Amino acid sequence: xxxxxxxxxxxxxxxxxxxxxxxxxxxxxxxxxxxxxxxxxxxxxxxxxxxxxxxxxxxxxxxxxxxxxxxxxxxxxxxxxxxxxxxxxxxxxxxxxxxxxxxxxxxxxxxxxxxxxxxxxxxxxxxxxxxxxxxxxxxxxxxxxxxxxxxxxxxxxxxxxxxxxxxxxxxxxxxxxxxxxxxxxxxxxxxxxxxxxxxxxxxxxxxxxxxxxxxxxxxxxxxxxxxxxxxxxxxxxxxxxxxxxxxxxxxxxxxxxxxxxxxxxxxxxxxxxxxxxxxxxxxxxxxxxxxxxxxxxxxxxxxxxxxxxxxxxxxxxxxxxxxxxxxxxxxxxxxxxxxxxxxxxxxxxxxxxxxxxxxxxxxxxxxxxxxxxxxxxxxxxxxxxxxxxxxxxxxxxxxxxxxxxxxxxxxxxxxxxxxxxxxxxxxxxxxxxxxxxxxxxxxxxxxxxxxxxxxxxxxxxxxxxxxxxxxxxxxxxxxxxxxxxxxxxxxxxxxxxxxxxxxxxxxxxxxxxxxxxxxxxxxxxxxxxxxx
Amino acid sequence: xxxxxxxxxxxxxxxxxxxxxxxxxxxxxxxxxxxxxxxxxxxxxxxxxxxxxxxxxxxxxxxxxxxxxxxxxxxxxxxxxxxxxxxxxxxxxxxxxxxxxxxxxxxxxxxxxxxxxxxxxxxxxxxxxxxxxxxxxxxxxxxxxxxxxxxxxxxxxxxxxxxxxxxxxxxxxxxxxxxxxxxxxxxxxxxxxxxxxxxxxxxxxxxxxxxxxxxxxxxxxxxxxxxxxxxxxxxxxxxxxxxxxxxxxxxxxxxxxxxxxxxxxxxxxxxxxxxxxxxxxxxxxxxxxxxxxxxxxxxxxxxxxxxxxxxxxxxxxxxxxxxxxxxxxxxxxxx
Numbered sequence: 001x002x003x004x005x006x007x008x009x010x011x012x013x014x015x016x017x018x019x020x021x022x023x024x025x026x027x028x029x030x031x032x033x034x035x036x037x038x039x040x041x042x043x044x045x046x047x048x049x050x051x052x053x054x055x056x057x058x059x060x061x062x063x064x065x066x067x068x069x070x071x072x073x074x075x076x077x078x079x080x081x082x083x084x085x086x087x088x089x090x091x092x093x094x095x096x097x098x099x100x101x102x103x104x105x106x107x108x109x110x111x112x113x114x115x116x117x118x119x120x121x122x123x124x125x126x127x128x129x130x131x132x133x134x135x136x137x138x139x140x141x142x143x144x145x146x147x148x149x150x151x152x153x154x155x156x157x158x159x160x161x162x163x164x165x166x167x168x169x170x171x172x173x174x175x176x177x178x179x180x181x182x183x184x185x186x187x188x189x190x191x192x193x194x195x196x197x198x199x200x201x202x203x204x205x206x207x208x209x210x211x212x213x214x215x216x217x218x219x220x221x222x223x224x225x226x227x228x229x230x231x232x233x234x235x236x237x238x239x240x241x242x243x244x245x246x247x248x249x250x251x252x253x254x255x256x257x258x259x260x261x262x263x264x265x266x267x268x269x270x271x272x273x274x275x276x277x278x279x280x281x282x283x284x285x286x287x288x289x290x291x292x293x294x295x296x297x298x299x300x301x302x303x304x305x306x307x308x309x310x311x312x313x314x315x316x317x318x319x320x321x322x323x324x325x326x327x328x329x330x331x332x333x334x335x336x337x338x339x340x341x342x343x344x345x346x347x348x349x350x351x352x353x354x355x356x357x358x359x360x361x362x363x364x365x366x367x368x369x370x371x372x373x374x375x376x377x378x379x380x381x382x383x384x385x386x387x388x389x390x391x392x393x394x395x396x397x398x399x400x401x402x403x404x405x406x407x408x409x410x411x412x413x414x415x416x417x418x419x420x421x422x423x424x425x426x427x428x429x430x431x432x433x434x435x436x437x438x439x440x441x442x443x444x445x446x447x448x449x450x451x452x453x454x455x456x457x458x459x460x461x462x463x464x465x466x467x468x469x470x471x472x473x474x475x476x477x478x479x480x481x482x483x484x485x486x487x488x489x490x491x492x493x494x495x496x497x498x499x500x501x502x503x504x505x506x507x508x509x510x511x512x513x514x515x516x517x518x519x520x521x522x523x524x525x526x527x528x529x530x531x532x
Numbered sequence: 533x534x535x536x537x538x539x540x541x542x543x544x545x546x547x548x549x550x551x552x553x554x555x556x557x558x559x560x561x562x563x564x565x566x567x568x569x570x571x572x573x574x575x576x577x578x579x580x581x582x583x584x585x586x587x588x589x590x591x592x593x594x595x596x597x598x599x600x601x602x603x604x605x606x607x608x609x610x611x612x613x614x615x616x617x618x619x620x621x622x623x624x625x626x627x628x629x630x631x632x633x634x635x636x637x638x639x640x641x642x643x644x645x646x647x648x649x650x651x652x653x654x655x656x657x658x659x660x661x662x663x664x665x666x667x668x669x670x671x672x673x674x675x676x677x678x679x680x681x682x683x684x685x686x687x688x689x690x691x692x693x694x695x696x697x698x699x700x701x702x703x704x705x706x707x708x709x710x711x712x713x714x715x716x717x718x719x720x721x722x723x724x725x726x727x728x729x730x731x732x733x734x735x736x737x738x739x740x741x742x743x744x745x746x747x748x749x750x751x752x753x754x755x756x757x758x759x760x761x762x763x764x765x766x767x768x769x770x771x772x773x774x775x776x777x778x779x780x781x782x783x784x785x786x787x788x789x790x791x792x793x794x795x796x797x798x799x800x801x802x803x804x805x806x807x808x809x810x811x812x813x814x815x816x817x818x819x820x821x822x823x824x825x826x827x828x829x830x831x832x833x834x835x836x837x838x839x840x841x842x843x844x845x846x847x848x849x850x851x852x853x854x855x856x857x858x859x860x861x862x863x864x865x866x867x
Contacts (some may be wrong), residue, residue: 023851134570214709216821216822217700218699240703241814242699243815244812250686250689250697253688254693255698407563407564409564410564410568451576452577453574
């Protein structure tokens with residue numbers, strides 16, 4: 001007690017002596033970032049530490065939503081044919097002034113063009129600036145095939161010319177990989193032969209600027225005094241890296257940190273009961289599902305898939321496994337996403353009818369595999385338990401299930417094998433809030449085949465035609481109709497048993513104000529304050 | 533002595549080669565590969581998989597990759613982490629002082645408590661003290677570290693509020709990372725209270741990491757002491773009328789310590805394993821936690837480089853112990 005007490009008293013004395021009434025917010029983050037280059041990562045932890053804290057994009061997701069709003073671009077125009085997006089940049093945007101870089105000019109079109117070209121141009125010195133660099137999101141969002149040209153109209157106007165119309169393009173531009181970098185800083189690093197520093201000493205335009213990173217321990221930021229939306233209310237932001245959820249909880253309760261992500265589901269009730277804490281929650285932008293292999297008999301028959309879905313007591317599964325942290329899913333997209341078709345009726349739980357349908361379809365004594373992933377995912381707390389419950393439900397209709405599992409990497413790979421036997425438990429968390437990012441990525445014809453994310457190997461021409469049409473339609477009302485129609489076809493064909501959408505929790509001190517949960521699972525501290 | 537040293541060093545060469553093979557092979561024997569994990573649920577086409585594997589050098593024959601790894605080591609290049617894309621050696625050296633600081637504190641704690649406990653238990657053989665202390669040692673030895681760590685956190689940090697929950701120092705203190713040893717850096721920073729904060733953060737992790745070695749050392753000290761106490765020269769010393777403390781302190785203890793020193797040396801290796809869990813519980817930024825992260829990401833260069841470096845350190849510590857053993861016991865040296 002003496003040590004801790006002494007340390008605290010002395011430290012407070014120092015702070016007081018320095019006249020520093022600095023407000024420090026400590027976030028007990030769940031892991032170490034891979035680095036600070038937002039364009040090269042696919043990991044949420046790295047995005048939190050880089051793109052959300054340090055960078056901005058031309059357009060941003062409005063806080064708490066997946067709606068796109070102006071960011072570094074104050075406005076934009078889309079050509080009639082949907083092939084040209086012209087962004088009008090906000091004047092007077094300043095990059096961070098740090099110990100290692102002092103900008104001599106404000107952000108302009110060159111920075112924007114450079115931020116994308118370095119990812120798309122294989123000849124750029126930045127293409128492989130550290131051996132092993134890959135721009136996975138730039139590739140995954142099909143930017144190389146999509147972007148024909150990025151044209152500088154003037155210092156504050158940039159036009160992206162596309163090879164084809166693509167409605168989700170704007171949402172893509174709000175994703176972490178589309179963060180805007182300082183060309184001046186990167187030129188300086190290149191001239192100094194110190195390009196690797198881009199990944200360890202970031203310079204952006206965001207609400208906080210990077211101060212220091214002690215690997216695996218702590219990341220320090222301070223408020224950007226020149227932030228275009230005004231300086232932040234907290235002066236210092238600290239990420240205290242704390243991988244164990246039980247320890248994160250202890251730290252939060254002991255006042256060592258103000259906010260923590262990913263609580264253990266078993267701790268949530270106790271934290272809600274703690275008067276010093278508040279627990280925010282919202283539905284995650286995700287879905288967990290069981291994908292049949294629709295190219296392998298008897299799962300190639302929609303009526304067999306429907307019968308199996310009817311044999312499954314999904315409410316009981318969600319109650320047992322998610323323990324109040326999830327809701328039953330009926331559509332392949334979550335209820336919080338625009339174009340969610342609430343009129344769709346889920347397959348009713350009716351084992352008797354299911355048994356009859358199987359018999360009518362000529363299926364008897366069916367032996368099948370159900371694959372359970374070996375890891376916890378944001379959309380799935382315990383796949384093994386889900387598989388066991390499915391096994392028990394299916395046994396009631398005469399279907400004998402054997403449960404299969406592999407190491408996670410192998411699971412990911414083998415589950416995409418077009419000849420896979422049986423059904424696989426899988427899930428998805430949205431990247432950009434666009435329905436196309438669920439429906440086309442997971443159920444489109446282009447995603448079938450070895451290595452594709454369409455693990456049902458389901459290619460329905462009508463469904464795919466709707467997705468293709470929606471992709472090139474810029475009017476959101478029109479797109480909504482198309483996606484709603486697609487969900488009806490999906491439910492009619494049942495390539496998956498949709499299982500659940502999980503709830504995301506964010507415990508924090510009662511003193512924290514202004515925190516807004518991000519539906520995409522990012523953690524941003526813009527606009528956050530600590531009550532005195 | 534020189535021949536003894538050369539003999540010991542000669543043993544290290546085949547051991548080192550063996551470790552490079554194990555370190556290189558171990559991570560590749562695990563199913564799954566880093567490219568698949570990077571792609572996640574989205575999946576990855578066989579073409580893109582091949583392209584990324586080629587970019588990372590995994591498409592080359594396994595023997596070429598191994599030789600490349602070994603040749604790199606001789607040039608001080610342990611490879612580049614796939615995740616952070618920083619040199620593995622640099623990452624290791626940044627994190628290792630934290631592990632070393634914790635391990636040194638733990639081994640000091642384990643020795644300072646373990647040896648007297650074992651010696652007194654031997655002297656008072658069969659007494660209540662002997663029974664209780666050796667019973668406690670057995671419990672300590674069997675304690676699951678993860679559970680034990682959380683228990684201490686909940687009690688001392690959560691309920692009593694005596695110690696900080698985790699980390700190396702309070703976030704109010706901020707100074708450059710000089711030696712990497714927080715106790716030294718906090719002293720050198722001149723910031724009032726920094727050293728006390730660093731020390732208070734060391735208490736619980738040191739206790740947790742020291743628990744198993746302490747139990748082993750106590751039990752080893754007891755049995756070594758019992759053996760020595762039954763030797764003829766101890767009986768002679770007693771017969772000559774020497775005080776009990778002199779018999780134990782001068783004659784028995786020195787001889788009893790020979791196997792104990794070996795045990796302490798071996799505990800350094802055990803501690804490296806314990807550090808992995810201890811560091812994870814206490815958010816201690818050392819190499820143990822780093823290895824866990826690297827294994828789960830299939831970060832081949834970090835895992836193989838890290839394993840080799842840890843094994844190398846354990847080998848060097850064991851060599852030093854062997855040499856110490858030789859100094860204490862001339863029979864070993866001349867055999």
